[in-house]
Amino acid sequence: MQGELRKTKLPNFKGDSENKEDVEARLLGMMKYFRIDNYSSRMEANIAIHQLQGQASIWWEQLARVKGLNERHISWKKFKKYFQQKYLSEHYYERKMQ
DSSP states (O other): OHHHHHHSOOOOBOSOOOOHHHHHHHHHHHHHHHHHTTOOHHHHHHHHHHTBOHHHHHHHHHHHHHHTOOGGGOOHHHHHHHHHHHHSOHHHHHHHHO
16 A cells, blocks of 8 residues: 555645635645655655745745755654644634634
């Protein structure tokens, strides 16, 4: 099964989706993918960063530059926090809770 999933191409994320559910689904899909293989937290972040394209890639490059982040040393937890702050606001999660 792992061999088959490795052949699966993860979807790129361009950051231009207005549908927050699609953004959340993409994030959850990445987390499921990471559960199958035992990647390090840094590798998970690097895979997610590699999937960014277009506006999302520009966002990440600017954020990394401003915050002095080194892609090779960022953890999945930290990347996910920045990603959620940018694409999934607290307001979105509050609405979902209601």
